[in-house]
Amino acid sequence: MQYTRTVEALKQGTVIDHIPAGQGVNILRLFKLAETGERITVGLNLSSRHMGAKDIIKVENVALTEEQANELALFAPKATVNVIDNFEVVKKHKLELPESIEGIFACPNSNCISHAEPVKSFFSVRAQSKDVKMKCKYCEKVFSKDIVAVVR
């Protein structure tokens, strides 16, 4: 069967695939991928056999670290992160929830001191039955990840 690539193959860099449709742009913004200055290809609402619709991001010349990949697990737990070198997959990151996450999300508590001070936000992360809970180091409030892990 003739198979056509809808997104061009990557020589070197990182492919973030199987992102839930609609989250691709958020991920792009949260991880400030565009600020790397590298060439980025983004596919939105691509058809996927398993997911129905998915987003995909390909970043040239940037290898996502283990830590960054785990941060991704918060809002795209089924995403796959492949690091590519010379068209070959050299590393497949297995996404695991990070123990903590620093400086990416703002604390949803508007009265938390972290907003107006020279510090990075910091949450400890804990899986709890079906939810993931995030506790702010400063105000000690506990939030469901869906409340914290959003673009503001």
Next chain:
Amino acid sequence: MANPLYRKHIISIPDFSREELELVVETAGKLKRNPRNDLLQGKLVGSCFFEPSTRTRLSFETAVQRLGGDIIGFADGGNTSAKKGETLADSIKIISSYADAVVMRHPKEGAARLASEFSSVPVINGGDGSNQHPTQTLLDLFTIRETQGTLENLTIAFVGDLKYGRTVHSLTQALSLFGARFYFVAPEQLAMPEYICEELDEKGIEYTLVDSLDDVIPLVDIMYMTRVQRERFDEAEFKKIQGQFVLRADMLKTARTNMKVMHPLPRVDEITVDVDATPHAYYFEQAKNGVYARQALLSLVLNETV
């Protein structure tokens, strides 16, 4: 060997081990029996109240002065450089370069934790927004130990506003280290937050949600009352629940002889004045204990051994 709280920041009750809580409680008892006027001699404590407070500030300042220490500081953030837009981080860097310890209250949650990251001396949290008020919990623990002779396996009812009451949350967390059994008596709108109940479930601590004050009176060693704030309800709703969570002297007939009534104060009308004369009333002694608990804490933080 230095005591485990020497030069430590005191920010939040969950940071404490059971042994550390016991150490503060024991030290407070010693200082109440045998007052000392030398433990803070030559020490200067910064008292930084970015938000007004009566009991907490006065009892801290009393504690410092009774122990022979000196105090600098302010009672209202409105007169400080915070008003000019200085960050708390900068303020604390400077104040901590003047004093040997900083006691602070601040309207924002997390302020004390943040201050501890920028301070060169121990920071003691005197309340950060709706988050923590650890010295209230320490004085509550001291009072409970003083009246019951132990902290182990006690039965405690918390009554009133259990949703917003930070003292209730921290005291529940602290007592759960000592195998307590809890009754939570509150209107549905002010019930204990889910996260506290989940923590208790995880630790296998028994608790019961109750809506009648009368039912729990014969069952408990400590009745911890709190104020139900009128402004949390509309007028009709408030009328309905008002009276349900009020303790009167005639209700105490079924109480155990050792049962004590506590309240973080100020009380409004949730404990009627006739309770004051019963042998169960202990809230004024509890407020007085604030000085000993804070003396104990300051002494431990500023001295290798006490």
